[in-house]
Amino acid sequence: MLAELGNFALVLALMMGILLSIYPMWGAYKNHTKMMAMAKPLAIGMFVFTAFAYGCLTHGFITDDFSLTYVANTSNSTLPLYYKITAVWGGHEGSFLLWVLIFSMWTVAVALFSKAIPLKMVARVLSILGMVGIGFYLFMLLTSNPFDRLLPFFPIDGKDLNPLLQDFGMIIHPPMLYMGYVGFSVAFAFALAALISGQLDSTWARWSRPWTIAAWSFLTAGVALGSWWAYYELGWGGWWFWDPVENASFMPWLIGTALIHSLAVTEKRKVFKSWTVLLAISAFSLSLLGTFLVRSGVLVSVHSFASDPSRGLFILGLLVVIIGGSLGLYAYRAPQLKATGRYQLFSREVLLIGNNVFLTAATLVVLLGTLLPLVHKELGMGSISIGAPFFNQMFTYLIMPFVLFMGIGPLTRWKSQSPQALYKQLLLAFALSISAGVLINASFEQSSYMAAFGLVMSFWIIVATIMEIQQRIQPQLTSGKSTILQSLQKLTPSHWGMVFGHLGFAVTLIGIALVSAYNVERNVRMTIGDSVSLQGYEFVFKDVSNYTGPNYTADVGHVDVYQNSKKVAQLSAEKRFYPVQRNVMTEAGIDSGLTRDLFVALGEQLKNGDWSVRIYVKPFINWIWLGAFIMAFGGILSISDKRYRMTKMAKKPHTNKTPSPVLKEQVS
Amino acid sequence: MNPRRQKRLMAVSAILLIVGGAIGLMLYALTQNIDLFYTPSEIIQGKDGKIPEVGQRLRIGGMVVPGTVKRDQQTLAVSFDLVDTGPTVTVSYQGILPDLFREGQGIVATGVLTKNNHIEAHEVLAKHDEEYMPPELAEKMKGIKHVKPDQASYGSSKAGE
Numbered sequence: 095m096l097a098e099l100g101n102f103a104l105v106l107a108l109m110m111g112i113l114l115s116i117y118p119m120w121g122a123y124k125n126h127t128k129m130m131a132m133a134k135p136l137a138i139g140m141f142v143f144t145a146f147a148y149g150c151l152t153h154g155f156i157t158d159d160f161s162l163t164y165v166a167n168t169s170n171s172t173l174p175l176y177y178k179i180t181a182v183w184g185g186h187e188g189s190f191l192l193w194v195l196i197f198s199m200w201t202v203a204v205a206l207f208s209k210a211i212p213l214k215m216v217a218r219v220l221s222i223l224g225m226v227g228i229g230f231y232l233f234m235l236l237t238s239n240p241f242d243r244l245l246p247f248f249p250i251d252g253k254d255l256n257p258l259l260q261d262f263g264m265i266i267h268p269p270m271l272y273m274g275y276v277g278f279s280v281a282f283a284f285a286l287a288a289l290i291s292g293q294l295d296s297t298w299a300r301w302s303r304p305w306t307i308a309a310w311s312f313l314t315a316g317v318a319l320g321s322w323w324a325y326y327e328l329g330w331g332g333w334w335f336w337d338p339v340e341n342a343s344f345m346p347w348l349i350g351t352a353l354i355h356s357l358a359v360t361e362k363r364k365v366f367k368s369w370t371v372l373l374a375i376s377a378f379s380l381s382l383l384g385t386f387l388v389r390s391g392v393l394v395s396v397h398s399f400a401s402d403p404s405r406g407l408f409i410l411g412l413l414v415v416i417i418g419g420s421l422g423l424y425a426y427r428a429p430q431l432k433a434t435g436r437y438q439l440f441s442r443e444v445l446l447i448g449n450n451v452f453l454t455a456a457t458l459v460v461l462l463g464t465l466l467p468l469v470h471k472e473l474g475m476g477s478i479s480i481g482a483p484f485f486n487q488m489f490t491y492l493i494m495p496f497v498l499f500m501g502i503g504p505l506t507r508w509k510s511q512s513p514q515a516l517y518k519q520l521l522l523a524f525a526l527s528i529s530a531g532v533l534i535n536a537s538f539e540q541s542s543y544m545a546a547f548g549l550v551m552s553f554w555i556i557v558a559t560i561m562e563i564q565q566r567i568q569p570q571l572t573s574g575k576s577t578i579l580q581s582l583q584k585l586t587p588s589h590w591g592m593v594f595g596h597l598g599f600a601v602t603l604i605g606i607a608l609v610s611a612y613n614v615e616r617n618v619r620m621t622i623g624d625s626v627s628l629q630g631y632e633f634v635f636k637d638v639s640n641y642t643g644p645n646y647t648a649d650v651g652h653v654d655v656y657q658n659s660k661k662v663a664q665l666s667a668e669k670r671f672y673p674v675q676r677n678v679m680t681e682a683g684i685d686s687g688l689t690r691d692l693f694v695a696l697g698e699q700l701k702n703g704d705w706s707v708r709i710y711v712k713p714f715i716n717w718i719w720l721g722a723f724i725m726a727f728g729g730i731l732s733i734s735d736k737r738y739r740m741t742k743m744a745k746k747p748h749t750n751k752t753p754s755p756v757l758k759e760q761v762s
Numbered sequence: 763m764n765p766r767r768q769k770r771l772m773a774v775s776a777i778l779l780i781v782g783g784a785i786g787l788m789l790y791a792l793t794q795n796i797d798l799f800y801t802p803s804e805i806i807q808g809k810d811g812k813i814p815e816v817g818q819r820l821r822i823g824g825m826v827v828p829g830t831v832k833r834d835q836q837t838l839a840v841s842f843d844l845v846d847t848g849p850t851v852t853v854s855y856q857g858i859l860p861d862l863f864r865e866g867q868g869i870v871a872t873g874v875l876t877k878n879n880h881i882e883a884h885e886v887l888a889k890h891d892e893e894y895m896p897p898e899l900a901e902k903m904k905g906i907k908h909v910k911p912d913q914a915s916y917g918s919s920k921a922g923e
Contacts (some may be wrong), residue, residue: 209788
């Protein structure tokens with residue numbers, strides 16, 4: 095019964111979406127305040143009904159209602175309760191319900207937290223979100239309804255949740271990722287609303303910024319969690335595979351990163367307007383493209399959902415409508431998008447163009463590498479695959495100039511920067527980063543050229559970032575008005591956001607450089623009692639015991655690790671067998687640390703009782719994810735900046751004559 | 763041309779140069795990293811009239827022939843035969859096979875062709891789903907695909923992501 099109510103609630107949410115896409119837009123066109131004011135209750139209604147539907151599905155999972163096709167396919171009565179709750183997004187239909195739930199949450203958040211923005215703008219933004227919502231809700235109701243019943247003959251027990259997904263990382267990874275994906279729909283809606291209104295000054299950029307940064311922060315965390323999950327759950331010890339689905343989440347991230355920088359320039363300097371609008375459209379389109387790739391089954395991947403041609407076609411249609419419509423509107427309005435600011439060749443604007451060029455290039459590389467096999471096959475030229483070396487090589491080329499710009503960018507001034515003034519500073523930063531990078535790299539036994547390079551790049555960013563802070567607080571220090579601490583406190587949250595964002599990137603880069611160069615992997619054949627030494631660690635294979643979990647049985651291999659004859663870690667690597675899906679799963683035993691991870695995974699048991707064992711020592715791998723979380727934290731920090739909530743400034747776009755000193759000082 | 767336009771021209775041409783260079787590099791890297799996909803019979807009989815050369819990097823997809831999996835007694839070296847509808851190709855591999863590697867199961871391997879019917883693989887993949895068959899393979903083997911009765915009745919969805 096509840097399931098039918100849930101289905102009905104979804105239909106009601108769709109109705110709300112349809113009304114939302116018409117009334118406020120019409121109201122904004124006719125200047126009809128009452129109609130525009132409808133936007134808020136409609137958005138709330140859409141959210142409430144979606145949340146109710148979500149609750150109904152969750153109820154179906156908790157009560158083991160296997161008459162629901164979706165529950166029968168993704169759950170089982172032996173599944174622990176917490177996994178039953180998370181199994182709601184363990185398959186295609188339910189994860190799409192989570193997707194629309196998060197979508198309605200963003201919509202309602204825009205409706206509630208936009209008091210500083212004129213009613214007309216909010217009405218248009220919500221209307222566009224309503225239109226996007228129609229597409230999402232129709233997709234779910236027509237092609238992937240989670241409330242479909244298996245009546246009258248339904249199974250006694252379910253097919254169980256894919257064991258790979260029975261894991262903590264999986265509990266938080268999809269919601270985070272969807273928050274990011276769907277969050278870009280808000281940036282998209284703001285850009286489109288600005289295009290529709292024709293009010294193409296930079297005010298829309300300020301309104302859109304906190305939303306875009308929020309979406310970007312979630313996406314950053316989501317991508318990092320996915321990578322972390324792949325690392326410990328797939329049992330291969332890798333953290334990035336250039337898998338099509340990983341790429342699908344990485345492309346919106348790259349474009350989103352370009353977008354948050356471009357938005358900063360548009361807001362502060364009133365240039366790049368046209369480009370920013372395009373980026374906002376691209377970011378959301380790439381999110382949708384990712385959805386299409388994952389859910390249509392056109393790509394081979396560890397992730398892909400079961401294919402159903404009608405779904406793929408629907409998303410493709412949606413993609414065409416959204417991209418086509420928004421680009422059409424863009425083409426119509428583009429002539430009005432005139433830049434009013436001027437800037438010299440050496441200025442922060444140009445360096446940020448550099449940032450955008452490289453990020454866009456990186457996106458194109460990933461897009462090409464992901465789609466080429468697909469196109470190649472559809473053209474009838476046979477199946478091909480593009481290996482990880484292609485992406486690694488391209489990213490190595492792209493990151494060098496990118497990092498160079500990233501260090502210089504924050505140090506330069508808007509409009510124009512004299513190279514002489516910066517020359518000494520940059521030279522010092524360069525010398526410092528080279529010596530730091532080379533010295534640290536020398537501390538590793540067999541030093542690698544690539545690692546040294548990565549370290550130098552990371553330190554270049556760190557040193558430049560610190561210099562930038564120092565440059566910013568210097569005037570106050572020399573005038574003797576405040577101490578170092580006081581002047582640091584005077585820096586705005588959005589400035590700290592940039593600082594953390596850049597430092598986080600440097601931390602991730604350190605992790606990537608060191609783990610790529612100094613990662614030691616060995617696959618060995620071991621009998622009980624055998625030991626292997628690796629990087630000064632002695633791995634002793636103690637024994638293998640049996641263990642019975644709630645819905646699986648496991649062989650648990652115990653490996654003790656000694657360093658200088660002192661026991662440093664006790665690892666237990668599991669080989670689990672899930673009887674319902676007759677699936678074997680590897681749970682790696684990992685001892686995590688700031689400077690290294692010790693990783694042991696069981697392979698198969700060989701005929702004579704030996705085990706094949708993977709033994710890895712991964713230096714600094716946790717820095718990769720740590721850096722990503724620092725970046726996401728930076729994003730959150732910058733949203734907390736109170737200038738985004740200033741009503742006065744938002745209502746009256748400030749003119750070029752007297753930019754407030756605060757704004758002039760702020761960075762991004 | 764006034765100085766400002768001149769500067770703009772420089773900026774634009776610099777961007778074009780970078781983009782052009784990037785595209786050039788990308789295409790070069792691409793040609794180095796494309797692996798063509800073959801089935802065992804295509805390796806022996808050729809695909810579109812072309813037999814792959816010895817030394818070529820490629821991907822092969824096929825079913826593991828039951829009874830052909832041979833392991834070395836001391837190391838992790840393993841070899842097995844792959845088949846689709848015609849002749850078999852032997853694959854040797856040094857390392858740990860994926861959890862779902864089983865005889866009679868569809869797998870995909872990436873490696874180098876060392877003899878006309880032998881591949882040195884450096885990667886062996888089997889999907890984490892026992893009903894899985896690589897789509898490339900399923901397509902090639904259409905018609906001989908066997909659907910278990912207990913799988914046919916359920917809805918179309920499987921867990922993923």
